[in-house]
Amino acid sequence: MPQEASPHIVRSYEGELRRLREMIARMGGLAERQVADSAQALIRRDTDLAAEVVRRDAELDQMEREVEQFCVRLLALRQPMAADLRLIIAAMKISSDLERIGDYARNGAKRAIVVAQQSLISSLNGFERMSELVQENLRSAIDALVEEDAEKADEVWRSDEPIDGIYNGIFRELLTFMMEDPRNITAATHLLFIAKNMERIGDHATNIAERVHFVVRGEQVTADRPKGDDSASAVAGAPR
Amino acid sequence: MPQEASPHIVRSYEGELRRLREMIARMGGLAERQVADSAQALIRRDTDLAAEVVRRDAELDQMEREVEQFCVRLLALRQPMAADLRLIIAAMKISSDLERIGDYARNGAKRAIVVAQQSLISSLNGFERMSELVQENLRSAIDALVEEDAEKADEVWRSDEPIDGIYNGIFRELLTFMMEDPRNITAATHLLFIAKNMERIGDHATNIAERVHFVVRGEQVTADRPKGDDSASAVAGAPR
Numbered sequence: 001m002p003q004e005a006s007p008h009i010v011r012s013y014e015g016e017l018r019r020l021r022e023m024i025a026r027m028g029g030l031a032e033r034q035v036a037d038s039a040q041a042l043i044r045r046d047t048d049l050a051a052e053v054v055r056r057d058a059e060l061d062q063m064e065r066e067v068e069q070f071c072v073r074l075l076a077l078r079q080p081m082a083a084d085l086r087l088i089i090a091a092m093k094i095s096s097d098l099e100r101i102g103d104y105a106r107n108g109a110k111r112a113i114v115v116a117q118q119s120l121i122s123s124l125n126g127f128e129r130m131s132e133l134v135q136e137n138l139r140s141a142i143d144a145l146v147e148e149d150a151e152k153a154d155e156v157w158r159s160d161e162p163i164d165g166i167y168n169g170i171f172r173e174l175l176t177f178m179m180e181d182p183r184n185i186t187a188a189t190h191l192l193f194i195a196k197n198m199e200r201i202g203d204h205a206t207n208i209a210e211r212v213h214f215v216v217r218g219e220q221v222t223a224d225r226p227k228g229d230d231s232a233s234a235v236a237g238a239p240r
Numbered sequence: 241m242p243q244e245a246s247p248h249i250v251r252s253y254e255g256e257l258r259r260l261r262e263m264i265a266r267m268g269g270l271a272e273r274q275v276a277d278s279a280q281a282l283i284r285r286d287t288d289l290a291a292e293v294v295r296r297d298a299e300l301d302q303m304e305r306e307v308e309q310f311c312v313r314l315l316a317l318r319q320p321m322a323a324d325l326r327l328i329i330a331a332m333k334i335s336s337d338l339e340r341i342g343d344y345a346r347n348g349a350k351r352a353i354v355v356a357q358q359s360l361i362s363s364l365n366g367f368e369r370m371s372e373l374v375q376e377n378l379r380s381a382i383d384a385l386v387e388e389d390a391e392k393a394d395e396v397w398r399s400d401e402p403i404d405g406i407y408n409g410i411f412r413e414l415l416t417f418m419m420e421d422p423r424n425i426t427a428a429t430h431l432l433f434i435a436k437n438m439e440r441i442g443d444h445a446t447n448i449a450e451r452v453h454f455v456v457r458g459e460q461v462t463a464d465r466p467k468g469d470d471s472a473s474a475v476a477g478a479p480r
Contacts, residue, residue, distance in 0.1 A: 065460075068329070071329075072325060072326075072329060075315060075325060075329075076321055076322075076325055079319045081316055082316075085312060085315060085316055086312075089308070089311075089312060089315075089332070092329070092332070092333070093332070093336065096333065096336060107472050110472035110473060111472050111473075113473070114472070114473055114474070175425060175426065175429060178418060178422065178425045178429075179422045179425055180422075182418065182419045182420075182422065185415060185418045185419055185425075186415065186474075189415060189418075189429075189432065190472075192429065192432075193436070193472075196433070220305075232347050232350035232351050232354070232430075232433075233350055233351075233353070233354055234354070234426075235354060235357075235358075235426050
């Protein structure tokens with residue numbers, strides 16, 4: 001006798017996909033907090049907070065493993081098709097991006113501890129602004145996934161350029177400080193890496209936004225990514 | 241009448257899994273070449289080669305998309321279980337690592353162009369050695385996947401530490417050069433980022449090795465990753 005379609009199974013599968021979205025949202029929330037605290041630790045010269053960011057990173061690693069295990073189970077048991085399959089693949093890739101974002105935040109926090117022991121060489125306004133923009137993009141990208149909002153994802157995708165702009169400004173300013181006084185070199189070097197980390201976090205938020213677009217629309221973003229980072233070609237003292 | 245198990249289908253599915261391994265091997269080969277050429281462009285001050293590395297990076301991006309599409313197709317059509325499912329998931333994650341490795345090689349090549357226009361500030365022996373070790377690890381990790389050799393993968397996993405050691409030495413040396421003469425700052429800054437990129441490429445090779453271990457053995461590497469990079473805490477002039 002053929003079994004009638006079980007609403008229990010169907011509901012449970014939908015529940016699992018909802019749970020997957022929630023896992024990503026929770027992981028995204030923690031990644032965002034790590035980025036925020038890493039920046040605040042730098043700006044307030046708060047080495048305790050920095051140490052906490054370093055410690056908390058293991059949670060993101062653990063969450064990535066949980067997302068992957070959950071996805072593998074879904075693939076094996078539910079044999080998902082089309083939109084569900086896209087969501088599951090995207091969730092695995094997004095969790096890698098979030099784990100990587102966590103690594104950058106942890107690395108930034110470690111460097112913030114060193115910078116706090118050096119004298120202050122410059123205003124950290126650029127860092128604060130950059131960190132806010134990056135957090136905003138990260139939050140919107142994750143919201144776009146939860147709300148299945150491709151337009152919100154596309155907005156994130158377009159707003160990575162101002163972040164690169166701030167990064168380029170910071171990069172040139174720090175090179176100048178190093179030129180002016182060799183005693184600035186240790187702090188400036190770590191600040192350069194912190195800024196680069198933030199810029200890369202922004203790139204990962206853009207990756208996530210691209211993934212979300214694909215999940216919702218079923219097709220890749222086709223336009224070229226707006227890209228404003230030219231620091232790889234920067235020369236100190238060159239015209240700005 | 242029940243159809244008998246079709247050897248054609250079976251053979252074709254096995255062929256697809258073999259093809260997936262080949263796609264990763266080909267992508268790994270290109271990533272390795274990009275790392276090698278990026279380092280050679282720096283060492284030989286060869287800006288043409290650097291420009292070629294930058295140009296060629298798009299191929300890796302394209303290959304990552306192809307691997308993903310192929311995997312999604314396999315998941316949808318073949319509904320793989322157990323070891324096959326592990327391989328497919330690993331292939332997707334490994335292709336992300338390889339794409340990222342390509343990004344670091346491209347970024348290094350862009351910086352090599354700037355460094356070539358500055359006067360030579362230090363021997364690049366450390367860079368050459370580091371690049372060789374990183375390439376070796378990358379090649380072994382990919383070979384381990386193709387040969388399903390978990391022990392080879394574990395060797396890679398253990399040999400990331402010397403790479404971090406060279407990186408720490410380069411980091412301290414470059415800080416010293418910057419202190420000595422501000423005219424070194426532009427070149428030294430780009431060299432710092434190039435060294436960091438190589439160190440991160442090494443990390444991604446280690447990620448790949450962990451994945452391969454999991455594919456072959458069906459369980460995660462449990463030991464803590466040996467980690468020798470302490471540059472995030474480095475202070476210029478501190479005891480080595």
